[in-house]
Amino acid sequence: MSKQTFTPNKIISYFKTEWVVLLIVTVSGLIYNLGLLAGPWFEGRMTGCLIDILNGRKTFYNMLILVGCYVLSIAVVQVSRYIKRFYVRRFANNVNRRMKGILYASLVEKSRPELKEQGTGDIMTKAILDVDDCVEGMRKFTTEIFDTGIALAAYAGMLLYYDWRLALLSMLFPPVSYLLAEKMKAIVQRTGVVYKEQSGALSSATLDRAENAITYRVFGCEQQRKQAYEENLTAYEKAAVSANIWNTMMPPLYKVISMTGVLFILYFGAANVLGTGWKVWTAAIFTTFLSCFTKLSVKSSNAAKLFNAVHKAQVSWKRIKPLMNPVIENEKPEIRTVSQLSVRELTFAYPDGENIFENISLAAKPGDIIGVTGAVACGKSTFGKAFLGEYPYQGSITVDGKELGSLDRRQHAGIIGYLGHAPELFNDTIENNILMGENKNVSDYLKLVCFNEEVQAMPDKENTMVGNGGVRLSGGQAQRLALARTLCHKRPVLILDDPFSALDKDTEKQIFANLKKYMADGIVIIISHRLYLFPQMNQVIWLENGQAVTGTHEKLMQEIPEYAQLYHAQEGGSIYEQ
Numbered sequence: 001m002s003k004q005t006f007t008p009n010k011i012i013s014y015f016k017t018e019w020v021v022l023l024i025v026t027v028s029g030l031i032y033n034l035g036l037l038a039g040p041w042f043e044g045r046m047t048g049c050l051i052d053i054l055n056g057r058k059t060f061y062n063m064l065i066l067v068g069c070y071v072l073s074i075a076v077v078q079v080s081r082y083i084k085r086f087y088v089r090r091f092a093n094n095v096n097r098r099m100k101g102i103l104y105a106s107l108v109e110k111s112r113p114e115l116k117e118q119g120t121g122d123i124m125t126k127a128i129l130d131v132d133d134c135v136e137g138m139r140k141f142t143t144e145i146f147d148t149g150i151a152l153a154a155y156a157g158m159l160l161y162y163d164w165r166l167a168l169l170s171m172l173f174p175p176v177s178y179l180l181a182e183k184m185k186a187i188v189q190r191t192g193v194v195y196k197e198q199s200g201a202l203s204s205a206t207l208d209r210a211e212n213a214i215t216y217r218v219f220g221c222e223q224q225r226k227q228a229y230e231e232n233l234t235a236y237e238k239a240a241v242s243a244n245i246w247n248t249m250m251p252p253l254y255k256v257i258s259m260t261g262v263l264f265i266l267y268f269g270a271a272n273v274l275g276t277g278w279k280v281w282t283a284a285i286f287t288t289f290l291s292c293f294t295k296l297s298v299k300s301s302n303a304a305k306l307f308n309a310v311h312k313a314q315v316s317w318k319r320i321k322p323l324m325n326p327v328i329e330n331e332k333p334e335i336r337t338v339s340q341l342s343v344r345e346l347t348f349a350y351p352d353g354e355n356i357f358e359n360i361s362l363a364a365k366p367g368d369i370i371g372v373t374g375a376v377a378c379g380k381s382t383f384g385k386a387f388l389g390e391y392p393y394q395g396s397i398t399v400d401g402k403e404l405g406s407l408d409r410r411q412h413a414g415i416i417g418y419l420g421h422a423p424e425l426f427n428d429t430i431e432n433n434i435l436m437g438e439n440k441n442v443s444d445y446l447k448l449v450c451f452n453e454e455v456q457a458m459p460d461k462e463n464t465m466v467g468n469g470g471v472r473l474s475g476g477q478a479q480r481l482a483l484a485r486t487l488c489h490k491r492p493v494l495i496l497d498d499p500f501s502a503l504d505k506d507t508e509k510q511i512f513a514n515l516k517k518y519m520a521d522g523i524v525i526i527i528s529h530r531l532y533l534f535p536q537m538n539q540v541i542w543l544e545n546g547q548a549v550t551g552t553h554e555k556l557m558q559e560i561p562e563y564a565q566l567y568h569a570q571e572g573g574s575i576y577e578q
């Protein structure tokens with residue numbers, strides 16, 4: 001099946017894609033299930049043969065041939081069963097992998113605000129539990145369509161052939177177990193949903209404790225958090241127990257109901273053997289009939305189990321379906337040059353919030369470095385984030401006349417480079433954190449950010465593992481590593497949000513000088529609280545009370561007393577200076 005015709009939000013597409021595997025499952029499943037009929041038939045024959053041997057009509061040799069054929073049929077059945085199971089498992093693994101891949105790609109596509117809104121724990125649960133449940137339902141369906149569907153039809157045919165009245169009478173019971181399973185479906189579904197929700201809440205609570213462990217410890221909130229966590233855990237346990245009870249309690253009951261027909265077979269079957277029933281049977285036929293019915297009942301209880309698994313899968317599928325979007329084929333950024341950046345009357349508000357800033361205008365060309373500053377929480381970071389396109393904005397941001405908001409993801413990523421407050425380092429080597437698959441000389445970028453000497457002094461140099469989120473690095477090292485990554489993946493417009501906040505003044509000056517040279521053909525916007533480099537900026541944006549003043553450092557020194565005051569305070573060695 002070509003990738004064009006694959007529709008990730010349609011279950012049937014997953015079956016179609018695996019058609020080769022499913023064909024093998026079908027062939028081996030048919031051989032296995034039809035071969036199963038040989039069991040009861042041989043068992044009846046062997047009973048008959050035993051009676052004949054006792055009566056002197058047959059010899060041990062006849063029995064030996066019969067047993068030999070029986071064993072052979074079992075061997076064929078078991079080998080086909082093995083093949084079928086192997087390929088059903090392969091089908092499930094392939095689908096699981098594919099679904100998780102699509103889900104992952106779809107999550108990556110989502111904007112960070114959307115992800116945060118949905119809750120990380122909930123999404124993790126979706127990604128793992130729901131896909132697993134859904135695929136398990138598909139696996140059971142694929143297995144049982146043969147193991148149950150075909151086998152049931154074959155057994156029922158055999159029973160009807162030997163005595164249709166007794167067959168109909170005894171076969172009344174399995175459907176009762178189906179109906180019961182159907183009735184129970186709502187409870188199984190409901191408890192399943194509650195279990196999933198609690199599982200998501202527990203994941204979130206666990207993440208919260210892990211991420212904020214130090215804060216809770218330092219502020220003496222451990223007990224309180226532990227209690228909140230325990231409450232989540234208890235709710236999760238209760239939900240898990242309830243879901244499990246309903247899942248596991250019912251199948252044995254279905255089995256008992258299905259097997260009730262045995263009582264009729266014992267009574268009416270015995271009458272048949274004695275010649276007083278609806279049919280005249282030998283002991284061999286009696287055994288075959290009984291054995292066939294037992295197998296049919298067991299199979300029909302499997303059908304009931306299948307109902308539960310499929311319903312559970314439906315619940316999971318409903319939850320993940322909105323996330324099963326077509327995978328983006330090529331996400332490599334489309335890098336291009338920019339000769340003009342123009343911001344006109346840019347106004348921004350977070351959803352349902354007031355304007356953070358209004359009517360900011362600015363024009364920049366390659367080689368420009370623009371400083372953004374202002375009071376605490378005046379909207380500096382928000383101004384930088386407006387370039388990420390995570391939220392809609394009013395006014396316009398154009399690059400060479402093209403509106404940023406109208407570009408697709410690849411075009412956007414090819415123009416805007418961004419380094420936020422969080423370094424977003426992953427548990428890999430320094431080199432891999434910088435290159436991220438690019439084939440470049442890592443030390444060039446380490447030198448740019450004045451980190452090369454420190455790295456060379458480390459025992460594993462560029463191959464040093466940085467730990468999750470860069471925990472094995474100091475704040476300043478993590479910050480420079482993140483900056484090296486941003487510079488390695490150079491874009492014509494770079495937004496750097498407080499990139500030097502953890503560095504000393506001399507290092508900051510040196511990196512700034514390197515940056516100026518390196519980005520001579522690009523535009524850099526630096527958001528910062530520290531102003532001693534601002535005289536070197538081509539333009540400065542001063543943000544205050546939602547309004548912006550744009551100009552050179554000199555102009556702002558003259559026109560904005562707060563700016564001048566802040567600059568002089570830092571020059572004189574205030575608390576801002578490190």
Ligand SMILES: Nc1ncnc2c1ncn2[C@@H]1O[C@H](COP(=O)(O)OP(=O)(O)OP(=O)(O)O)[C@@H](O)[C@H]1O
Pocket residue numbers: 350353356375376377378379380381382383
């Ligand atoms: N995701 C968000 N949703 C809603 N409001 C937000 C969001 N992020 C920030 N804000 C609000 O926007 C305002 C500006 O925040 P922002 O982080 O842009 O300020 P800042 O000038 O960078 O702050 P700082 O000087 O502390 O770095 C603040 O009032 C903040 O509460």
